Amino acid sequence: MSASTTVKVEDQVPDTQEASQTANGSAPPVNWESEIQLVSSLAKLQELERKIHELRHLVPNKLLEPLASLSYQSEPSSISFADSPVLLRNGLDQAARTQLANIESFKSTWQGPDLTPVWAHVESRIKESNGQILQPTGLWERDYDVILEELLQTEKSKEEERLREEEEVERTKAQASESGWQGVVESFIQRNVPGVRIIKGQGAQSLAIALSKAGIIFHVEGLKENDVPGVAEWHVSSKAPPGRVPTKMENSIIECLNSRSRKWDLAFLLDMISSYADLKQTTCVKCNKLTNDSAQLPIIRRAQSTNPSTQDPRVFAFDALHSSCA
Ligand SMILES: [Zn+2]
Known part of the structure; x- marks a missing residue:
C-alpha cells in the first residue's frame, strides 16, 4: 500500500x-x-x-436493430423501413453512429x-x-x-454531529453572561457594513436595525429562559412607521429570519439581516435572476458553510434564493 x-x-x-x-x-x-x-x-x-x-x-x-423492424407487420398508414431502402439505410447509419458513440464514451471513462x-x-x-x-x-x-x-451517509452524519457539538459550545459561551450580546453589537457596528444602521436604546435586550436602501426597519428582541443568564433566542418583528402596515415582502423576510438556525446567535442574525441590505440588486444563486416568474425578489437566505475558526469575530455569508428556487 x-x-x-x-x-x-x-x-x-x-x-x-x-x-x-x-x-x-x-x-x-x-x-x-x-x-x-x-x-x-x-x-x-x-x-x-x-x-x-x-x-x-x-x-x-x-447494430442490426433497424432490420428487426422488417419482420414486424407495420400499420398500413405508417411508412416503415420495409417500404423505403433509404429509411432503412438511414436507420442503420444512425444505429452505427449511436453505438460507436457509446464505445467512445466507454473508452474515455476507462482512460479518464x-x-x-x-x-x-x-x-x-x-x-x-x-x-x-x-x-x-x-x-x-x-x-x-x-x-x-x-x-x-455515515461520514455525513458524523460531520453533522460534530457541527451540533460545536454549536453547543458556542451557544453556552454566548449565553454565559447577561451583557455578552452588547459586545456582539459593538463589533458589528465597528465593521461599518454598508446600508445597515443599528439603533440602540430600544429597551432591555432589544435593538432596531435599519436597511436604508431596502427601506426596511426590523425590531430585534432577546427572549430569556430561566436557566441561562444570556438570551435564549432572538426574535425579529417589523418596525414599520406608525400608520404603515408591513408589506407582504417584509412579512416574508421576517418569516425567513425567524425560521433561521442558530436562533441564540445575534452575530448570525445581524449578518443575515445585512444580507438584505441590497435586496433590490441581489440575484438568486440558483437561477441567477433578480425576479422570478411571479415577479418576486429572492428573499430566502441560506447560510453558506464556513470554517468557524478562520475569523474573529466570525462573519456569516448568505446565499439569496427565490422561494420558488429554494
Ligand atoms: Zn431563483
Whole structure:
C-alpha cells in the first residue's frame, strides 16, 4: 500500500520514468488507506464492468436493430423501413453512429482522470503479488455503489454531529453572561457594513436595525429562559412607521429570519439581516435572476458553510434564493 503512495508522490515530479509509466503526472495523489477511496474506486470498476456487458450486445443486436423492424407487420398508414431502402439505410447509419458513440464514451471513462489512478494502483498491486490477479473468483461479491452510499451517509452524519457539538459550545459561551450580546453589537457596528444602521436604546435586550436602501426597519428582541443568564433566542418583528402596515415582502423576510438556525446567535442574525441590505440588486444563486416568474425578489437566505475558526469575530455569508428556487 505505502509503496504505491510513494509512486503517486513521484508522479508530481516531471520527467521521471516512474511517472510516465503509472499515471499522467497531473493526477492528484490518492490516499489508498482511505476506505471511501477504495470503495469508490471499486464502485467505478463495477460500473465499467456493467457497461462492458451492455456493449457486448452491440454486435449484432444493437447494430442490426433497424432490420428487426422488417419482420414486424407495420400499420398500413405508417411508412416503415420495409417500404423505403433509404429509411432503412438511414436507420442503420444512425444505429452505427449511436453505438460507436457509446464505445467512445466507454473508452474515455476507462482512460479518464477518474480511473487513471485506480488502474495504476491495480497494476502496482498485481506487480506486488507477482502477477497474480486480485479478484480470484472473477465475480463481484458486493455492490460497491451501495457500500459507498452507506459510507458517505455515515461520514455525513458524523460531520453533522460534530457541527451540533460545536454549536453547543458556542451557544453556552454566548449565553454565559447577561451583557455578552452588547459586545456582539459593538463589533458589528465597528465593521461599518454598508446600508445597515443599528439603533440602540430600544429597551432591555432589544435593538432596531435599519436597511436604508431596502427601506426596511426590523425590531430585534432577546427572549430569556430561566436557566441561562444570556438570551435564549432572538426574535425579529417589523418596525414599520406608525400608520404603515408591513408589506407582504417584509412579512416574508421576517418569516425567513425567524425560521433561521442558530436562533441564540445575534452575530448570525445581524449578518443575515445585512444580507438584505441590497435586496433590490441581489440575484438568486440558483437561477441567477433578480425576479422570478411571479415577479418576486429572492428573499430566502441560506447560510453558506464556513470554517468557524478562520475569523474573529466570525462573519456569516448568505446565499439569496427565490422561494420558488429554494
Ligand atoms: Zn431563483
